[in-house]
Amino acid sequence: MASSDTITLRVNGAEHHLTTDGSRTLLSVLRTELGLTGTKYGCGTGHCGACTVLLDNEPVRSCALPVSAVGRSMVTTIEGLARPDGTLHLVQQAFVDEQAFQCGYCTPGAVLEAVALLRRTANPSVSAIKEAMAGHLCRCATYPRIIRAVQAAARKMAG
């Protein structure tokens, strides 16, 4: 904890200059330094997916990523997904429409994983959806709805 580094972090389109220990996790820095608490701690070991954010277009486990490793990549958190006018991203809207959550704690991570999946694959099969979402634990077990939400968002994106 002793060291302090000067770090430039690009998050949700904005640039932040921080003085902090570069070995801290991206999760911790997002939640405490930037107040972006939509990204959740679930396990601290990359097993549950609750802390997922996008690094450019790649989903990463922010609980297992030192903030110094982010570099010039743009971090997208759940707070940066909707349009500035409040219009929800299609995946967010699909999660609402399908009610793909109960308690909602794991939802931000799952939504971002689904966004990344749909950027890679326009029309994923059910097994591709399961493969992509398998690292997102939902103890309320809303999995059937998560599958439906991803399918619905894919359909909307295809227009």
Place this chain on the structure above:
Amino acid sequence: MDESTTEKAGGLTRREFLGLTGGLLVSFSLPGAARRAYADEGESEDLNAWLHLGPDNRVTVFTGKVDMGQGTTTAFAQLAAEELTLPLAAVTMVMGEPDRVPYDEGTWGSMSMRDVGVRLRAAAAAAREALAEMAAERWGVAREAVVVKEGRVSLAADPTKSLTLGELTGGKRIERKLEGEPKLLPVEQHRIVGKPTPQLMSRDIVTGKQKFVGDLRPPDMLYGARLYPPCYGARLTSVDSSAAEKAPGTVKVVMDGEFVGVIGASQEAVAEGICQLKATWEEPEHPSMETLWDDFRRNPGNPRTASEEGSVEKALASGAHTFTATYRAPYVAHAPLEPHVALVHVKGKEATVYAAAQTPFPHRDEVAEALGFDPKNVHVFVPRVGGGFGGKAQCDVALVAARLSRAVERPVLVAQTRAEEFTWNYFKPAALIDIRSAVDESGQIIAWDCDIYNCGNRGAVPPYDLPNHRVRCFPCHSPLRQGAWRGLAGLYTTFAIESHMDELARATGQNPIAFRLRHAQGDKRLARTIQAVADAYGWPPKEKRPGLGIGVACAPDAGSYVAEIAEVEVGRETLRVKRVVVAHESGLVINPDGITNQIQGGIIMGLGPTLREEIRYERGRLLTNSFASYRIPTIHDTPEFKTVLVPNPDYPPKGAGEPALFPVAALVANAVFDATGVRVRELPLSGIGV
């Protein structure tokens, strides 16, 4: 209804907190155990939730229940809006906030709808009727001459004479106590109840705006953690805190008997501080899991009889065929995605507590007791809880935060790590269940003798016609800390009962649906639910191919009934639940989409202990302390679902958070038998090596 005024003797002190300036306040009671007196606050003991209609035609419902994702915020609002003929958006829910809501012992047992929901619906109906009567009186007509629609009361003969419900209160404070059974709106007139309704906070959930306790950031907030022992039952013999105190992020090390905690500037600082504590412990002998079943039998304690009828011993002796079987199921964890977390700010003789908790009132009382404060000066708030499943009923983490905050008089957030979450909270009790039974020549069960060790009695009494039966529960001594888990013992007692029913059906050559129906003559709702699942599935199964097994199981719980049929695929080393057909009857359905979410989520959660989940321990150390070593269901475990909500709309709403989970273990075990001829009587089934 009783009419009373706020000026009555004793006053309504806590209600003054509500800041309600006028309008109609209806208080209503809950039956049985949920009652509790707050005599010193001038409340009668049976006032357990409040409904307020303001002059602006807005409704506020006050209840001590909390929403952990069951969707009760939304369902309560639906009930209130429906009976008051108002839109859903007119309702504000105030939940789990002891300063502003009447006493509630906790959110568990699928009680929210069947207790509070039922009374809330009646209270809203009573409010509507009272206002209709006031309007009739004002206009000098009979009640029948006015109509209530869209939040307004109008004269039927002259619709220009019309006032909103709120306007009718005239800004006065009117208090009513719900008594008797007010007239409910006919189900056919429902606009909101019975319609799929998204959770009210959906937008906040998908945008990350929804605050959980760990997301709160009051000014001056610090972080805290406690030092946990290396194993169960270890006693602290010494601790050297000098290095921890010197660590750069440490604010304070708090030592109080066996309690040692670190307060720091960040979560990382606190973790580092805990690491730097040099503690020595005395580790007691602690049994390993291998001896668990023997230990239960060796020291069962005095049994309590859950139910007894006829003469079991005589009937067993006279049976044409008798059966004996033992079923076992391990300790399992709740594993909510949000680990236990509390934020406490102690200031002078007052404390503010934010807790991810199923028990706001016990939190108030226990924190008050620990700090020596008046409970009135402990203000508890429960924002959304990130999953509870019975695991967030205890106050441990809030008590840690309270002790730490008292030492610095600043807000202290204590958030358990995943390993702490897995290790130091209580588990669902392990179960050892013996059943002895007998059938007559015709294959009718004539004796059922069941001894249940350690796990308690929920779901222990079979719902069937059993003229001679005895069900006993032995308390045992649990080597691990144990407590409530979604449905309490239900998953395990139903595993034993419904596996055994399957064994009897198979042994006597009867099909599992017909066998259950034959023994469900005394319970029409049960029989109807079993028939509903059979019809939905298309029973009897047409297809019989190797590796495919079809299982049946059912259960009553929380005033509801559930019956399930599963198709599983068994390979050399794989066991997959492909499809589940479920029929669920829980009286009036308030939110069909919400209840379906609960049913399917409950079934998938039930697959965890059925297939894989098991707390493993050795000499007091838990070997399962991460999602890698304790594997909960993932999206790969999701079966295909067909879900039937068996209609019974004239029956009051019953519980739906837990029942669907009860049959799951038996359901899969029965399907495994169907596929392989192997009867597995021990969970999890992954150990079977089929």
